[in-house]
Structures are given as C-alpha cells and as structure tokens.
Amino acid sequence: MLVLSARQCPRCVLRFGSSSELEQHLRLDHRPAVPQSESEPSMSSAKSDAAPAETDTGTSTESTVAANRRHVDEAIIVAALIVFIAVVSWHVAAFVSVGMVAAVAVHASYRSAGRNGVDPEA
Numbered sequence: 001m002l003v004l005s006a007r008q009c010p011r012c013v014l015r016f017g018s019s020s021e022l023e024q025h026l027r028l029d030h031r032p033a034v035p036q037s038e039s040e041p042s043m044s045s046a047k048s049d050a051a052p053a054e055t056d057t058g059t060s061t062e063s064t065v066a067a068n069r070r071h072v073d074e075a076i077i078v079a080a081l082i083v084f085i086a087v088v089s090w091h092v093a094a095f096v097s098v099g100m101v102a103a104v105a106v107h108a109s110y111r112s113a114g115r116n117g118v119d120p121e122a
C-alpha cells in the first residue's frame with residue numbers, strides 16, 4: 001500500500017509521498033523550458049542562441065526544428081524584401097533620371113521655341 005501511495009517522478013528514479021512534493025520536485029529539479037516567461041525575461045533572448053544545444057527531449061527537438069524552419073522563412077522574407085527594395089529603388093532612380101532628362105528636354109524645346117518667336121502656350 002505504501003508503494004501505491006508513493007509518487008514516482010516520471011523523469012528520474014525519485015519517489016515522493018505526496019503529489020505536491022512531486023510537483024515541487026518537478027518544478028525545482030526538472031524545470032520546464034517554456035513556462036518560465038515572466039521570471040527571467042532575459043532568458044528568452046539568450047535561449048534562441050542556446051536552443052539547438054539542449055535537445056534532451058523530443059519536444060525540444062521539435063521546437064528546435066520549428067525554430068530553424070522559422071529562421072529559414074525569416075531569411076527568405078528578408079532576402080525577398082532586400083531584392084524588392086533594390087528593384088524598387090533602382091526603378092525609382094531610373095524613373096527620376098528619365099523624368100529629369102524629359103523635363104530638361106521639354107524645357108529646352110520650350111526655350112528654343114520661345115527664342116524663335118513662337119509662343120508654345122498660345
């Protein structure tokens with residue numbers, strides 16, 4: 001009967017008399033990685049670098065794969081954004097230079113027309 005009431009830790013060989021003792025042991029000795037959100041805010045930024053090293057359980061491996069996939073997606077989005085900005089800025093520069101040349105040409109033609117005694121606005 002004593003064996004039935006004892007709580008076996010699912011992560012190690014330790015046994016505890018009550019479930020509250022087991023929960024406390026789990027919280028202190030087997031800290032869950034995700035629910036530690038507000039106690040250590042700086043851990044989240046440091047964890048992104050250290051995440052691939054700690055692949056103890058299957059769940060953390062899955063989250064690492066998901067994080068890597070997210071990093072790949074971010075890299076693709078950033079690369080696409082850089083290409084988009086480069087293409088747009090090149091087009092803007094081309095349009096501006098073409099527009100300036102066109103404006104100078106129109107202005108020059110108006111001035112030459114005015115010098116010939118023809119009023120272009122009449």
Ligand SMILES: [Zn+2]
Nearest residue numbers: 009011012014
């Ligand atoms: Zn344990």
